[in-house]
Amino acid sequence: MARRFLSLFCPDVTDDRLTQLVEWCDRYSPLAAADGSDGIILDITGCIHLFGGEDKLFLDLQRRFHRMGIQSQGAIADTWGIAWALARYGEQSIVHGGNAASALALLPVEALRLPYEIVLELRRLGLSTISAVRKIPRSSLAARFGSTLLWRLDRIFQQAEEPLTPWRPAAPYRASRILAEPISTVSAVEYVLHDLLQEICKRLERNRLGSRHMDLACYRLDGTVDRCEIRTSKPTRSIPHLMRLFEGVLETLKSGFGFETFVLSVLDVEALHPTQLSLSQANPVEDESSFNALVDRFGMKLGFDQVNRIRVRESYLPEQAVEFRSAAVSPIAGAEWPAYRIRPVRLIHPPMSIKISILIPGGSPVRFFIGERQRRIVRLEGPERLTAEWWRDSNSRWGTRDYYRIEDDQGLRFWIFRDSSEHWFLHGHFA
Amino acid sequence: MSHPTLQELRDQLGCLEETQRRFSRTIPIADAVDRWMPHGGLPVGCIHEVKGASVASALAFSSILSARIAGEQGNIVYIAPDRSLHPLGLLPYGVRLDRLLLVSARRSQDIAWATMEALRCSQVSAVMAILDSADLTSSRRLQLAAESSGATGFLLGPVTSAPIAAPITRWKVSSHVGKPGQRFDEPAWALDLLYCRGGRPGSWTIEWREQRLNTLFNQLATQTTREALAG
Numbered sequence: 001m002a003r004r005f006l007s008l009f010c011p012d013v014t015d016d017r018l019t020q021l022v023e024w025c026d027r028y029s030p031l032a033a034a035d036g037s038d039g040i041i042l043d044i045t046g047c048i049h050l051f052g053g054e055d056k057l058f059l060d061l062q063r064r065f066h067r068m069g070i071q072s073q074g075a076i077a078d079t080w081g082i083a084w085a086l087a088r089y090g091e092q093s094i095v096h097g098g099n100a101a102s103a104l105a106l107l108p109v110e111a112l113r114l115p116y117e118i119v120l121e122l123r124r125l126g127l128s129t130i131s132a133v134r135k136i137p138r139s140s141l142a143a144r145f146g147s148t149l150l151w152r153l154d155r156i157f158q159q160a161e162e163p164l165t166p167w168r169p170a171a172p173y174r175a176s177r178i179l180a181e182p183i184s185t186v187s188a189v190e191y192v193l194h195d196l197l198q199e200i201c202k203r204l205e206r207n208r209l210g211s212r213h214m215d216l217a218c219y220r221l222d223g224t225v226d227r228c229e230i231r232t233s234k235p236t237r238s239i240p241h242l243m244r245l246f247e248g249v250l251e252t253l254k255s256g257f258g259f260e261t262f263v264l265s266v267l268d269v270e271a272l273h274p275t276q277l278s279l280s281q282a283n284p285v286e287d288e289s290s291f292n293a294l295v296d297r298f299g300m301k302l303g304f305d306q307v308n309r310i311r312v313r314e315s316y317l318p319e320q321a322v323e324f325r326s327a328a329v330s331p332i333a334g335a336e337w338p339a340y341r342i343r344p345v346r347l348i349h350p351p352m353s354i355k356i357s358i359l360i361p362g363g364s365p366v367r368f369f370i371g372e373r374q375r376r377i378v379r380l381e382g383p384e385r386l387t388a389e390w391w392r393d394s395n396s397r398w399g400t401r402d403y404y405r406i407e408d409d410q411g412l413r414f415w416i417f418r419d420s421s422e423h424w425f426l427h428g429h430f431a
Numbered sequence: 432m433s434h435p436t437l438q439e440l441r442d443q444l445g446c447l448e449e450t451q452r453r454f455s456r457t458i459p460i461a462d463a464v465d466r467w468m469p470h471g472g473l474p475v476g477c478i479h480e481v482k483g484a485s486v487a488s489a490l491a492f493s494s495i496l497s498a499r500i501a502g503e504q505g506n507i508v509y510i511a512p513d514r515s516l517h518p519l520g521l522l523p524y525g526v527r528l529d530r531l532l533l534v535s536a537r538r539s540q541d542i543a544w545a546t547m548e549a550l551r552c553s554q555v556s557a558v559m560a561i562l563d564s565a566d567l568t569s570s571r572r573l574q575l576a577a578e579s580s581g582a583t584g585f586l587l588g589p590v591t592s593a594p595i596a597a598p599i600t601r602w603k604v605s606s607h608v609g610k611p612g613q614r615f616d617e618p619a620w621a622l623d624l625l626y627c628r629g630g631r632p633g634s635w636t637i638e639w640r641e642q643r644l645n646t647l648f649n650q651l652a653t654q655t656t657r658e659a660l661a662g
Contacts, residue, residue, distance in 0.1 A: 290554055291506055291554035294548060294549060294552040298545060301541070301545075302534065302535070302536050302541060306536060307534050308532070308535075309531070310518045310528045310531055312519070318517065321519060322519060324514065327532065334528070334529075337522060339523070342616045343519040344487065344520045345491050345494075345516070345517060345520035345521065346515045346516060346520070347515055347517040349515070378608065379608075379611065381615060405615045407608065407609060409608070411605070411607050411609070411619075412485060413606065413615055413618065428517060429485055430615050430616075430618065431485075431487045431490065431520075431524075
């Protein structure tokens with residue numbers, strides 16, 4: 001099947017607005033990109049039937065741009081190059097395969113999108129139209145202009161692929177709704193979202209997949225797009241769970257004059273095999289009261305870096321021994337912690353500098369001060385020597401540390417250490 | 432022992448309050464404490480407040496109870512405003528680190544929200560939360576959430592913090608000077624039951640040793656017990 005490109009020329013917009021418009025054009029095709037600083041290119045192959053034909057799609061686009069007050073010209077053709085040329089210099093707006101050569105024939109050489117020097121050179125030689133350039137044998141063109149001109153011609157006339165880099169990778173699963181009337185209330189958006197989720201989840205189920213990352217794009221009347229994303233810690237396709245996650249973020253949408261189109265994309269999928277539903281349970285296993293759903297709600301509201309699982313690392317240094325892993329990433333097995341290395345329940349970050357009184361130089365401490373308050377040490381265990389790990393420079397601050405477990409006369413238990421320069425620090429509290 | 436008629440009346444009142452159903456599941460704490468508690472142990476699916484002379488003690492004591500509730504498979508959720516918890520320090524108290532979920536939230540309303548959500552989840556065994564305060568309404572809501580899901584909530588804080596409005600039990604854990612040679616991961620505590628719904632306050636000295644909580648019968652504890660029995 002021939003590919004179809006839509007090129008838009010909108011010379012009056014700023015760069016920021018252009019980026020916004022590219023995002024907005026996503027409603028027509030997921031393969032949209034900015035084309036230079038004054039245009040947009042869309043690969044609309046396979047999207048045309050959704051709008052009832054190329055002419056309808058094109059009309060719709062023009063109408064909307066007109067309503068937004070943006071001057072634009074556009075064209076649809078088989079290659080990016082032809083569409084670009086027609087949008088800027090042509091008269092026809094929709095051109096099919098065989099007619100392309102004749103449509104381009106009389107266009108000026110500027111329409112070839114060549115560097116300025118080459119255009120000047122061509123003009124100087126009297127080659128002012130595309131058809132004039134094409135009449136010259138390739139070998140002569142190559143001798144005179146190098147490969148640039150031939151390369152452009154090949155791309156325009158489909159002898160070579162011109163790859164399009166969309167403004168973001170196309171989502172593997174996508175569903176859209178175009179509404180007859182714009183809507184602005186959250187409950188109305190929820191209604192549309194539920195509909196979209198049903199469609200997407202059915203497709204995910206058929207392929208035994210679950211979503212990890214979803215994105216709802218809401219297209220506003222004024223040509224901007226508002227988005228809300230949800231992420232989950234485990235793949236899911238449970239509609240009540242996803243709806244509940246969306247509930248929290250839908251309120252952040254700013255509807256303005258209203259939303260007219262919604263596109264739900266699944267940006268990240270993972271395998272999720274169907275589970276046997278239990279007969280006794282009213283709800284399926286993966287309902288919103290399950291633990292995974294709870295982790296997702298935490299992650300969505302507080303951020304997934306605030307929701308952690310523990311992994312024990314192969315290190316005895318207290319700062320290094322434990323990794324707080326985000327609950328969103330899949331767990332990996334940790335090391336086994338030796339029970340004889342007794343650790344406090346709470347750590348102080350960073351270790352607090354304390355004063356110690358010692359009877360014999362180099363001996364064990366008998367009293368210590370936290371601020372002004374003096375505490376008598378009645379019980380002491382240690383030292384447990386932890387040497388700095390030379391392969392990590394960030395930890396060489398204290399050098400070799402001698403840790404003591406101490407108890408004061410009130411029964412409070414502390415973890416203190418002496419660094420290599422004989423300074424003392426309080427590092428933790430025992431229970 | 433109390434008079435049989437009195438006991439009968441108490442049971443009838445209990446039925447009216449639905450306490451029988453609510454406190455049907457309990458876990459053991461320590462022998463002497465269990466005998467003291469009106470339901471023979473710590474009721475599961477309830478809100479308990481644990482204050483500590485240091486938060487570390489309150490945390491370790493609730494970890495022991497949480498680990499007992501969770502067993503091999505149950506999930507424990509810990510919710511706190513900071514990351515001062517050192518998970519390796521909980522290992523001696525029987526907590527399985529692969530079953531522990533740590534949630535940090537700076538704002539107190541987020542902590543309250545997270546506690547509520549965790550208590551609502553039926554796949555959570557125990558929730559430990561460092562909560563600033565909870566008024567009567569929010570405390571009731573936490574209790575209802577715990578009852579509906581069967582999760583047990585431990586609301587932790589230093590003794591200086593404001594008490595939670597209506598817990599089922601309120602404990603105070605203070606450190607107790609250890610014997611010479613006592614391990615630092617097997618500490619002794621002075622345990623006070625400040626409030627217990629349907630029961631009486633009490634005090635014990637307990638020690639965590641070889642994965643068991645033992646009551647130490649020192650002078651103070653026997654005295655309070657004797658007083659309580661007499662009264």
